[in-house]
Amino acid sequence: MSGGDMAKPLLGHRSVEGDPSVVPAAGRTIGVLGSGDFARSLTIRLVCSGFKVVVGSRNPKRKACLFPSAAEVTFQAEAVKKTDVIFVAVFREHYSTLCDLADVLAGKILVDVSNNTEINHHKESNAEYLASLFPACTVVKGFNVVSAWTLQSGARDGNKQVLICSNSQEAKRTVAEIAQVMGFTPVDMGCLSSACEIENIPLRLLPAWKIPIFLSLGLFLCFFTYNLVRQVIHPYIREQKNKFYKIPVEVVNTTLPCVAYVMLSLVYLPGVLAACSQLYYGTKYRRFPDWLDQWLQHRKQIGLLSFFCAALHAVYSLCLPMRRSHRYQLIETAVKQAMEKKMNIWVEEEVWRMEIYISVGIIALGLLSLLAITSLPSIANSLNWREFSFIQSTLGFIALVVSTLHTLTYGWSRAFDENQYKFYLPPTYTLTLLVPCTVILAKVTFCLPCIQQRLLRIRRGWEKGRYVKFVLPSATGEYASGETSSNV
């Protein structure tokens, strides 16, 4: 396929005005079978978009009051006679009850909007089943991914894409035009055999989030157990002190930043691994292993979960002084100091550490918020490639460096204090530093001119060991040609 073909939209967006061969979508009569929630919302949307609508119900008298007065509500057979495009807003189980209408439906376009209750619920998709019941009709699958609520709000809110598939290009184009007039974006999904895939879409629960969620839960569990052992189990076993009250807030609050920080570094680690692979093999045309591909594709979700944990950490930290245990400890410390007649408890180093720690933490959270906001499709679409890559790549890396400073100021010199090694386990923050520092070091190394140049050339299409033709001007001004290895 030529580049020109690729640039063409999947569906021909023919201008309705000015092309006499095209029947204007708005203004035509559309039929709707069924008078339930979906049928009602669809009718309202169609009427608002300038279509004439005729609703087919088994009990038109009773249902007419539920529809806008501009729509005609009549018996199913009557409705079907008046139009060529009919939306079947009826559940699959009731398709067979429409078989009496087969003769009047012959030659018409049936739009199957149905969904299932389970993924791959039936052997054949609902649309294929409808097509098998009405072989004289053309079935188009579509509109099932938009809810009745989205239809009513007029695509201003919610999902704007309408996935469409059919074995007839003409029927697909007609339904696509209707969708466009209604304010939706039709997406051509090919033949009717794709209906099964389209029917499964509304039933999928966060498919792109599975791996990132399991990753963050796994990290949370590991760090939580580690902190529990250090902060609760160790004092209980060694000093018989009951510190179990720390579990709901303190242990969780020391775990959340660990997860947020490591997750943030995991957003940038696959990029580092990809660059290492490109440098090693001297080409960008070699496929990355599947696991790295998957990882690269999930960076946005990993980043958003990192932001979620960081935001929770901020809220937990703000609430720390509210705890009764904290108040008791403050009073206890004050009483102790009064008994020991200590008047000046100001420790300059501690004060500075805390000020820097909080300030750097706020900056890191601010940067993470910016990354999260700009990863939302509506915001990302308003940025050009350079702006998006500056925010996600450069500012993201700065966020990682600032988070590292936040962690280092939290730890300060604790890594060198042997009292901090509970059961010989190092402080948690030292563990969390491992991956982020590796990423930062690798990124800094990639900035060295010799490596940066090579990486840049590889990303522009240069390949190690590949012979390329060269053309050089000779001393006489003529051009000499020959072959050389491009990695010389």
Ligand code: NAP
């Ligand atoms: P609903 O409120 O239960 O309406 C179903 C309609 O089917 C009834 O009002 C009824 O209208 C008609 N019908 C025709 N023959 C029937 C029969 N033998 N028994 C019972 N009813 C019969 O359902 P809905 O929410 O509008 O959903 C309709 C279709 O749209 C379903 O296939 C659903 O999967 C799909 N859908 C719905 C949504 C949504 O947000 N609700 C979103 C996407 C897709 P009459 O009594 O007037 O004949």
